[in-house]
Structures are given as C-alpha cells and as structure tokens.
Amino acid sequence: MRMLSLARPLTLVAILLAAYPAAAQDNTAQPSQPQAAPAQPAPPAPQPAAAAPQPPKPEQQPECAWAGERILSLLWRDDIRTASDFIDLYDRFSCPSQHIPAAFRCLIRVGVTPEQGDAGLPLRARACWADPALDPATLKVPAAETKPDAQKGGDQSAAKPADAQPAKPAEQPK
Numbered sequence: 001m002r003m004l005s006l007a008r009p010l011t012l013v014a015i016l017l018a019a020y021p022a023a024a025q026d027n028t029a030q031p032s033q034p035q036a037a038p039a040q041p042a043p044p045a046p047q048p049a050a051a052a053p054q055p056p057k058p059e060q061q062p063e064c065a066w067a068g069e070r071i072l073s074l075l076w077r078d079d080i081r082t083a084s085d086f087i088d089l090y091d092r093f094s095c096p097s098q099h100i101p102a103a104f105r106c107l108i109r110v111g112v113t114p115e116q117g118d119a120g121l122p123l124r125a126r127a128c129w130a131d132p133a134l135d136p137a138t139l140k141v142p143a144a145e146t147k148p149d150a151q152k153g154g155d156q157s158a159a160k161p162a163d164a165q166p167a168k169p170a171e172q173p174k
Contacts, residue, residue, distance in 0.1 A: 064095035065129055071100055072107050072125040077118070102132035110136045 058064060067090040074083035091097065106128035112120070127139050 058096050059099040063093045069125045069129050073121055075104055103128045106132045106134050
C-alpha cells in the first residue's frame with residue numbers, strides 16, 4: 001500500500017515533466033506562422049514646448065530696455081547731456097552698449113511725419129529698441145490727436161461731434 005501511495009504523486013510528476021517539453025516546443029514552433037509586424041514605430045513622447053523659459057537677451061532685460069528707450073528719445077530731441085547720464089546708468093546695469101547705436105540708426109530711418117510730431121516718439125523708440133532692423137514701412141504710429149478750439153476752453157456745450165445730425169423738429173399733434 002505504501003508503494004501505491006508513492007506511485008500516484010510520481011505518476012503525476014512524470015506526466016507534468018513529459019508535458020513541459022511539448023509546451024516549450026509549441027512556443028518555439030510559432031515562427032512558421034506569419035507574425036504581424038508593427039506598421040510604424042511608436043512616435044516619441046511629445047516634449048514640452050519650453051521646459052525652462054529662455055532668459056531674454058541682455059538688451060531686452062527690463063532695466064536695459066527702460067534706459068535704452070529713454071536714451072533714444074533724448075538723443076532724438078538733441079538732449080545729449082541727459083542722454084549721456086542715462087548711458088552711464090545703462091552701463092551700470094551691464095547692458096550691451098552696441099545696441100544703442102543700432103537702435104538709434106533705426107529711429108532715424110523710421111523718422112517722423114509732420115502729423116505725428118513727437119507724440120509717436122515713445123512708440124517708435126520702443127519698436128526700434130525691440131528690433132533695430134525694423135522696416136519703417138511696417139511700423140504703424142497713430143497720428144497725434146488734435147482738439148477743436150471749443151474743447152480747449154471751458155465751453156463744452158458748444159462742442160459737437162463732426163458727424164452729428166441736426167435735431168428734427170417735433171411733430172405737432174393734429
């Protein structure tokens with residue numbers, strides 16, 4: 001009886017061991033079957049547009065742009081002494097000095113029209129500071145606003161818009 005109790009587990013182990021090589025051969029026999037090849041490799045994971053924001057160029061740093069735009073305006077108005085004081089301030093911020101002549105050259109190229117006067121000077125100075133290679137044709141500066149003489153004084157009731165319609169008389173009931 002003791003032999004019989006050992007025979008059952010041994011038979012079970014023998015059957016499992018005999019089946020194991022057959023199962024292993026089935027896995028390796030599959031190359032005869034056509035395998036579907038992947039159509040395209042998986043696209044790489046999208047990278048964030050800007051992982052770390054790039055620092056602005058030295059001349060575009062706020063302190064450099066602020067001082068530089070004022071230097072351009074002062075040079076345009078022939079205030080050389082004050083402009084040189086601002087250039088000293090500009091240099092203290094370690095701003096690139098070669099940007100001033102390039103931006104002033106742009107400001108001269110852009111010029112000024114009689115309608116604009118100096119009203120558009122800050123806008124032109126800012127545009128030339130941002131891009132010294134600016135094409136003058138692309139810069140749009142609004143014309144200076146002119147106020148009618150009636151509005152300059154205190155009489156606001158006499159001022160009418162140019163497109164105002166004359167008042168229609170009220171119809172009389174019959």
